[in-house]
Amino acid sequence: MTILLPGTLTDAYRMLSDDPDVTPVAGGTDLFAHWPENRVKQSTTYLDLSGLAELRSMRWTKSELVLGALTTYWDVVTDARVAAEFPNLVTAARQVGAVQIQARGTWAGNIVNASPAADGVPVLLAYDATVRLGSRDGVEDIPLDEFYLDYKKMRRRPDQLVTEIRIPRRTYQRAWFEKVGPRKSQAITKVGVAVTVAGETWRIAANSVAPTVCRCPALERYCAAVAGAKGQPLTSPSDLLPAIRSDVSPIDDIRSTAEYREQVLARILFHALNDAGV
Amino acid sequence: MSTNSVSIETTINGEKTSIDVTATERLLDVLRYRLGLTGSKEGCGEGECGACTVYLDGQPVNSCLIPAYQVRGRVVETIESIAPEQLGAFVASGATQCGACSPGVVMTAQWIVKHPHLLQSHGLRELMAGNLCRCTGYDGIIDALTETLAANGSAEEPVSGQDR
Amino acid sequence: MKRREAIDKLTGREAYIDDIAIAGVWWGCTVRSAVPRGRIRDIRFGAEIDWSEFVVVDHRDLPGPNQVAMIENDQPVLASDRVRHIHEAVLLLAHPDRDRLREARRAIHIEIDEEPAIFDYRVPPPADTVQHGGDNVFKRVRIDKGDVDAALVAADHVVEGVYETGAQEHVYLENQGMVGYVEDGVVTVKGSMQCPYYIHAALRHALARADNEVRVIQAATGGGFGGKEDYPSVLALHAALLALKAERPVKILYDRDEDMAATTKRHPARVRHRTGVTSQGRIVAQDIEVLLDGGAYVTLSPVVLSRGVIHASGPYHCDNVRVEGRAVLTNAVPFGAFRGFGAPQTIFACERHMDVIADELGMCPLGLRRKNLIQDGQSTSTGQVIRDGTDRIEILDRAVRDAEFHQREAADRAFNSTHPYLRRATGIATFYHGAGFTGAGETYLDSRAQVVGLATGEVEIRTANVEMGQGALTTFVKIVAEKLAVEPDRIRVAEVDTFHVPNSGPTVASRTSMIVGRLLERGCDALCATLGGDWTGDKFERELLRWHAEHPGQELIAEVRYEPPPGVEWDDERYEGSAYGTFAWATYAAHVEVDLRTFGVRLLDFVAVQDVGTVLDEVLAAGQVQGGVVQGVGWALMEECQFVDGAMANHNLTNYSIPSSDDVPPVRVVFYETPYAHGAQGAKGIGELPMDGAAPAIVNAVARATGARPAVVPLTPEVLMRVMGSA
Incomplete structure (x- = not known):
């Protein structure tokens, strides 16, 4: 195992372009689990980002909230301004592990670890975030919505680094986030869903129900139609199942069942829509 | 830096220390096996149980998930830095039974005691959820924390079980 | 009294095996x-x-x-x-x-x-998977009381049920570890x-x-x-x-991964009940079948089965009881001892079944229990006559009062009728737990303990019973300190080292305080007898110092041996007689909220009322109950060992979830203290009892909240969804 310790972002870009097999690491909460027994991970070359001050900031522009790549969940949990404007970020962050993990885990790390169960990603998707990738060749912005290609596959070239997550500042009439896990804290999601409504635009993103965390376009259309009184009114959770089945493809695994994930996603959305008077 | 060791400077329990670490070493193992600071325990090796909780720049973290080189230039505090005099309520309330989770529990609990403003937004049970205990059912721990906070005059009524 | 080693544990100074430099x-x-x-x-x-x-x-x-x-x-x-x-x-x-x-x-x-291997303990083994005896059965036990078949025929109603409980991993926070060395x-x-x-x-x-x-x-x-x-x-x-x-x-x-993969777990179990009842709710026949998955080797399965079978009929009086128990081989990692030792499995079945019977009869589950709880003078399934003066009805009523069972029932009904997806209810379980080894076990153990008068005027306790969190160290010191009326800091506890301590038996079966504690009291008496009087306090220390002055260089060791209490007889062939020296009794009440969106169950309140004899230390005893209840909450709702080819697939703490502080409310603990004449200061066993009651109380509550009839633990959301789908 080799660790590369860049002093600056420029160093980091150079190291990444020199060796395409390098794995960037921030908080390490995913990468270092079961470390002593993990031979594959131990033979990897890591690029340690923890020393790069440039990636540490969380800042506001007129139109965006910008999370630097080293922004942790805890940074967000303790930020009153984020809580006021993007409450779902705080809600989601508080449900990642517990305080020890929140202190180390980063939003950017959660994105590039690319777990289908990633807890930070649904809310970012629902808030229409963009991933900024940096490299020696410059900067590229990719909507998070278009970032994932397949299970653990994403549109990050090996020489690129996520440097920022940019979240547009918009007015939302509604925003929900629901995580369902085996217990309240320290839980891996069985099914999760984040929803925002801005005007007539619905954004719905779900995790643990597909090879990647994903937007749910059929559900979005369906909900927008129902809300706009253009569709049939909802009478039961099963009304949502056709849309769910066209959007996601849950599986049976060690953490839950496909049937449960599908049913619970339908039920959560149904009751959330009901609560909202939709 | 490869598998060969590298020397890093860090502050551990108030003392500037220089240690040689390899790329694969975890902070927990360096503390326990190299520095003899065996108070931090390994319960799971994957950041679930919190028995290895230490402070990194004042924040509780799982030392089993931290590669040792990442603490270069930073401040580490372990259970060995906690004065027993602060723990009266933990003895009286039955906050420890088998003791294997206790050092981690105490680290998180003392962090809450030092940052009582957290209770404006969080319940004690949520803040303590990263420290699994199999013996007490948590009541002894929560009671001790509540008492300690009250004794410090920092007891705005903690929000209990606030839903997230 | 403060826990002796509390500060060492809280500050990380306590030396577990991996903390000792060798x-x-x-x-x-x-x-x-x-x-x-x-x-x-x-x-x-x-x-x-x-x-x-x-x-x-x-x-x-x-x-x-x-x-x-x-x-x-x-x-x-x-x-x-x-x-x-x-x-x-x-x-x-x-x-x-x-x-x-x-x-x-x-x-x-x-x-x-x-x-060819066998993994399902519920099916008869194909011939090519027989690996033990002719049928893979490790052990059979049978209890026969009265005439069950006739009573079933005569009963107004016969209510049947099948209940299953899953394996459970201990998750002691310190993994197993051992150092071996050869010295001299x-x-x-x-x-x-x-x-x-x-x-x-x-x-x-x-x-x-x-x-x-x-x-x-x-x-x-x-x-x-x-x-x-x-x-x-x-x-x-x-x-x-x-x-x-x-x-x-x-x-x-x-x-952790190896520990969870390779070491023992709680035995999975299936229990069938066929119960004859009168229209008024009097239980007249209990026909029960207990089946345990033993795993690949016998380990402790026979005795786990024994305790499970004896507890299977519950704390109720019935003249006609038949319990047939079997523990069978599968090619799973062997199952072994776990707090409760077979009883949580059969008590879950019994108590869940009681609610089903109440449902069938249209009775209140409290009334059904009141009507059938053992009264002094009545007998258990093994014919053990209970005459301990415990007010079992009051224990039940206290739990009902403290849990505000009736007030909440009304409030919950109103809440449930208006809330779109949350459903609340209270469930209860009444149960008992036999303390100490089963049957003649304690006699067979022949435990010995020593109380030693040291030349310093201090007293040393020598037993083989260990402190593992339950507070044995503190309790032993307290028992001896109070018996001799000396300060606790004048009492030492010898390191548990087979070169220095006698065999006082294993630290299991809720026996340590009750049985070994009692040995220590008798050891104090024996020590005083050597010193020529019932000395206490300063006088005791003076006499002790005087003895050493008169016997320079000698050790003053008072060693006592276990003696069974009078009237305790057990017939291991017929499974008749006094299965235990005494029982602890309890009623637990759980108030739950079921989320019909997620099928998740949240515990809102928990009341644990029990009579464990004299409470030796309020803080330690409450800690045993609270910890045991939360372990039971985990087993009831989330701790699912997923087996693939007989090995746990989710053998880590990420995929095997135990309750965190955020998942449980405070556990409200109430003790009644009816002293037991043969336990230290009147104590009965306490360690395992709390593991028995949480699962049935919670699942009963879920059943009442949803109208479904779950019969399985762990009742994970996935399982509850299935149960409700078929309800």
Whole structure:
């Protein structure tokens, strides 16, 4: 195992372009689990980002909230301004592990670890975030919505680094986030869903129900139609199942069942829509 | 830096220390096996149980998930830095039974005691959820924390079980 | 009294086995089978490793019989030609460097010709999977009281039910660990354990050594819950074998994954009930069948079965009871002791079934229980007449009052009728737990304890019972300090070391305070008798010092032996008589909220009312109840061992969830104290009782909240969804 310790972002870009097999690491909460027994991970070359001050900031522009790549969940949990404007970020962050993990885990790390169960990603998707990738060749912005290609596959070239997550500042009439896990804290999601409504635009993103965390376009259309009184009114959770089945493809695994994930996603959305008077 | 060791400077329990670490070493193992600071325990090796909780720049973290080189230039505090005099309520309330989770529990609990403003937004049970205990059912721990906070005059009524 | 070792534990100074620096120690590890059953064809050592650096032990290195001495000696220390379960130990390795050791373990390939295996304990074994006796049955027990068949025919109603409970992992926070070394020719092991003399016997047997050639020392033990009752005998043998061959100390320390994969769990169980009742709710016949999955070797299954069967009929009086119990072999990692020891499984079934009966009769579940709870003068299923003066109805009523059962029922009904997806209700369970070993077990153990008057005027307690979190150290000191009216700091507790402490039996079965504590009281009496009077306080110390002045250089040891209480008779053939010296009694009440969106169950409130005899220490006793209840909450709702080919697939704390502080409300504890004449200060056992009641109370509450009839634990959201779908 080799660790590369860049002093600056420029160093980091150079190291990444020199060796395409390098794995960037921030908080390490995913990468270092079961470390002593993990031979594959131990033979990897890591690029340690923890020393790069440039990636540490969380800042506001007129139109965006910008999370630097080293922004942790805890940074967000303790930020009153984020809580006021993007409450779902705080809600989601508080449900990642517990305080020890929140202190180390980063939003950017959660994105590039690319777990289908990633807890930070649904809310970012629902808030229409963009991933900024940096490299020696410059900067590229990719909507998070278009970032994932397949299970653990994403549109990050090996020489690129996520440097920022940019979240547009918009007015939302509604925003929900629901995580369902085996217990309240320290839980891996069985099914999760984040929803925002801005005007007539619905954004719905779900995790643990597909090879990647994903937007749910059929559900979005369906909900927008129902809300706009253009569709049939909802009478039961099963009304949502056709849309769910066209959007996601849950599986049976060690953490839950496909049937449960599908049913619970339908039920959560149904009751959330009901609560909202939709 | 490869598998060969590298020397890093860090502050551990108030003392500037220089240690040689390899790329694969975890902070927990360096503390326990190299520095003899065996108070931090390994319960799971994957950041679930919190028995290895230490402070990194004042924040509780799982030392089993931290590669040792990442603490270069930073401040580490372990259970060995906690004065027993602060723990009266933990003895009286039955906050420890088998003791294997206790050092981690105490680290998180003392962090809450030092940052009582957290209770404006969080319940004690949520803040303590990263420290699994199999013996007490948590009541002894929560009671001790509540008492300690009250004794410090920092007891705005903690929000209990606030839903997230 | 403050817990003796509390500050050491809270500050991390307590030395568990991995905290003790040992000069020259090597690390040891275990190479295990990857298949559930088969014949070992070949073991290949990878060429990438320089094996001359390693010590390698296999079954041929055993000086004695290749058997882990337990109830039946059927389990090999290291597999020789065949394996019976995944993770069965085949080889042991030692090396000074832990990472090299891990690499080496990965470089060994054990080739096994697979044979047909059986994993479902509920089906009759196909002939080619029979591996024990003619039918894979490890043990059968049967209780027969009255005439069940006639009573069933005569009953107004017969209510049937089938209940299943899953395996449970102990998750003691300190993983298993043991160091072996040879000192002056004595094979010594030191580590985390509940039963030093079990290990002592296992070492003597398999290493073919005399009593004084093996030595067992307990290190601080970070939780046990039964998980460090039987398994440490295996681990100790492994550490000892490596130490003998390496000629140096060797430490084996499991990480969490290995610990969860390879060590024992709670026995999965299926219990069938067929109950005859009158229209007024009087139980007139109980026909019960108990089936346990024993796993691949016998380990403690016969005695787990025994306790389960005896507790199966519940704390109720019935003239006609038949309980048939079987523990059977499967090719799963062996199941073993876990807090409650068979009783939580059968009590879950019984108490869940009581609510089903109440449902069928249209009765209140409280009324049904009141009508049938054993009264003084009535007898249990084994014919043991209860006459202990405990007010069992009051225990039930207290739980009902404290849980505001009736007020909440009304409020919950209103809430449930308006809330779109949350449903609330309270459930209860009434139950009992026999304290100490079953039947003649305590007599057979023949426990000995010593109270020693030291020349310093202090007193030393010598027992083989360990502190593992439950507070034995503090309780023992308190018992002796109060008996002699001396300050607790004048009392020492000897390190648990088989060279220095007598065999006072294992630290299991809720027996430590009650039985060994009582031995210590008698030891105090014996000590005073030697000193010529019932001395206490300063007088005692003066007399003790005087004795030592008169007997320079001598030790003043008062040793006492267990004597069964009068009238305790047990017939092990017919399963009749006094199954236990005494029982603790309890009613638990759980208030839950079921989320119909997620089928998740949230515990809102929990009340635990029990009579455990005299409470020796309020804080320790409450801690036992609260911890036991939360362990029960985990078993009831979230702790699911997922087996693939008899091995736990989710063997880590990420995928096997135990309750965190955020998942449970405060557990409200109430004690009634009806003293037991033969327990220390009147105490009965307390350690296991709290594990019995949470699951049935919670599942009963879920049933009342939803109208469904769940009959399974763990009642995970996925299972509840299925149950409600078919309801």
